[in-house]
Amino acid sequence: MKGIKTVYICSECEYESPKWLGKCPRCASWNSFVEDVVEKSTGSASVAPRRTAVINSGSNKASKFSELQTPEYIRSSTGLGELDCVLGGGLVKGSVVLLSGEPGIGKSTLLLQICDILGKSKSVLYVSGEESQGQLKLRAERLSVKGDSLYILTETNIENILSEAEKIKPDVIIADSVQTMYSDKINSAPGSITNVKEVAMAFISKAKNDGTSVILVGHINKEGSIAGPKVLEHMVDAVLNFEGDKKQTYRIIRANKNRYGSTNEIGVFEMTDTGLCEVANPSEMLLADRPVDTSGNCAICTMEGTRPIVAEIQALVTQTAFPAPRRTSNGIDYSRTYLILAVLEKRLGLKFYNQDVYLNVIGGLQINEPASDLGIALALISSLTDTVIPDSLIAIGELGLAGECRGIANIDLRVKEAARLGFSKAVVPAHNAKNAAKISGIEIIPVKNVYDLLRLLRTSKNNVKESD
Ligand SMILES: Nc1ncnc2c1ncn2[C@@H]1O[C@H](COP(=O)(O)OP(=O)(O)OP(=O)(O)O)[C@@H](O)[C@H]1O
Ligand SMILES: [Mg+2]
Known part of the structure; x- marks a missing residue:
């Protein structure tokens, strides 16, 4: 087509190239080039970057910092305490939040649910580029969303969306999804880098200029x-990620970026046929249906933001039938698994080299901190030696390469949560034992190294299976 040309754009740094490149010469990212269509510039061969004013301040003069007025963040509750917590206390007026997640994880469900609560005090415009009005109505009925001040628009053209928003003047706009929308100013297909950026910029300037x-x-x-x-994540005020295993009902919302709050908090939900329900006590849910008297299971406590979450680690160690044994790890970092196995082999002389090892964290939870090392190590030894760890025991602590058990942060919060859930024994690093002992109702077992862990399993009275 005349005036149009195909280019390849790096999704990380937006470097343009006339042909596909495996590695970006500017930011050195691999496989980051995607095809795009741009207008041919006359004269120069390169395309000048598009510049759009996002915030119209009305003045181009610098202001004295001490004379600036401190703005007040006006927050509105979404009606879901878990989501409010992740947002830093509610949805901020004039903010732009990007909610991402796997297909079918429940993004549209969550947003339609919050429309109901937000719609009680505000007008909300829900723009869908993916579903028809009928589909949305059916879902709203399933979720019991009344939506008296909710407007539904099925449109993908950003100019039409903004002109409709101009008429309705909503307090909140939900755009589902930014990849399905396009601008008349851009010639490439919806979802292309230039279109996504243009659409996001249009929404951001709307938010910043009239407080939507x-x-x-x-x-x-x-x-x-x-x-x-990548710049999309820089442009918005908050990036929330909706995670979870689609086969499980358990979902987590995590803030990867938040200009108005901490990124440490998570929100936990359960997907039901009437929508997403908040889970105020995730530990109780994660510990439900624990197997009894089975080797390879150990409870651990991980911190998700300021919240301690007790979960269960399961290990299965079986003799391998392959030349190279299998290592499968679900919810635990692979390199951490290899490290713990190496420590147990070297320090305790346990033979994992001819064993397949499967590790799993129940509930689809992702464990990202080393405080679960002791629990993983205990679960592995327990499965290898077919020794049962008592259900009432929880293990908290980090493992070092020399086989030492190292102290961890927030021991009091973790042990308190374990005691609340009915655990009667907590294995903790010796360094943390004094602080942990302040919590009543739970016996503290201090351990200095992996030898103590092995001894603990061997001396546990009722841990040998009857079949042995
Ligand atoms: N009748 C139902 N009963 C229970 N759960 C349902 C029902 N219908 C849908 N779901 C759940 O809702 C999920 C789909 O939710 P939703 O459409 O909100 O996801 P999404 O993240 O918006 O997906 P997409 O990326 O495709 O837009 C399904 O995967 C399923 O788990
Ligand atoms: Mg959807």
Whole structure:
């Protein structure tokens, strides 16, 4: 087509190239080039970057810092305490939030649910580029969303969306999803880097200039990152990630970026046929249906933000039938698994080299901190030696390469949560024992190293299976 040309754009840094490149010459990212269509510039061969004013301050003069007025963040509750907590206390007026997640994880469900509560005090415009009005109505009925001040628009053209928003003047706009929308100014297909950026910029300038809160839904690509330019994450005020195993009902919302709050908090939900329900006590849910008198299971306590969550680690160690034994780890970092196995082999002389090892964290939880090392090590030894760990025992602590058990932060919060859930024994690093002992109702077992762990399992009276 005349005036149009195909270019390849790096999704990380937006470097343009006339042909596909495996590695970006500017930011050195691999496989980051995606095809795009741009208008041919006359004269120069390169395309000048598009510049759009996002915030119209009305003045181009610098202001004295001491004379600036401190703005007040006006927050509105979404009606879901877990989501409010992740947002830092509610949805901020004039903010732009990007909600991303796997297909079918429940993004549209969550947003339609919050429309109901937000709609009681505010007008909300829900723009869907993916579903028909009928589909949305059916879902709203299933979720019992009345939506008296809720407007539904099925449109993908950003100019039409903004002109409709101009008429309705909503307090909140939900755009589901940014990848399905396009601008007349851009010649490439919806979802291309230039279109996603243009659409996001249009929403951001709307939010910043007239105080509308905007929630954008973002698709994620095969690699698990948000589809579109990396700059999209820089442009918005908060990036929330909706995670979880689709086969399980358990879902987590995590803030990867938040200009108005901490990124440490998580929100936990359960997917039911009437929508997403908040889970105020995730530990209780994660510990439900624990197997009794079975080797390879150990309870651990991980911190998700300021909240301690007790979960269960399961290990299965079986003799391998392959030349190279299998190592499968679900919810635990692979390198951490290899490290713990190496420590147990070297320090305790346990033979894992001819064993397949399967590790799993129940409930689809992702364990990202080393405080679960002791629990993983105990579960592995327990499965290898077929020794049962008592249900009433929880293990908290980090493992060092020399086989030492190292102290961890927030021991009091973790032990308190374990005691609340009915655990009667907590294995903790000796360094933390004094602090942990302040919590009543739970016996503290201090351990200095992996030898103590092995001894603990061997001396446990009722831990040998009857079949042995
Ligand atoms: N009748 C139902 N009963 C129970 N759960 C349902 C029902 N219908 C849908 N779901 C759940 O809702 C999920 C789909 O939710 P939703 O459409 O909100 O996801 P999404 O993240 O918006 O997906 P997409 O990326 O495709 O837009 C399904 O995967 C399923 O778990
Ligand atoms: Mg959806």
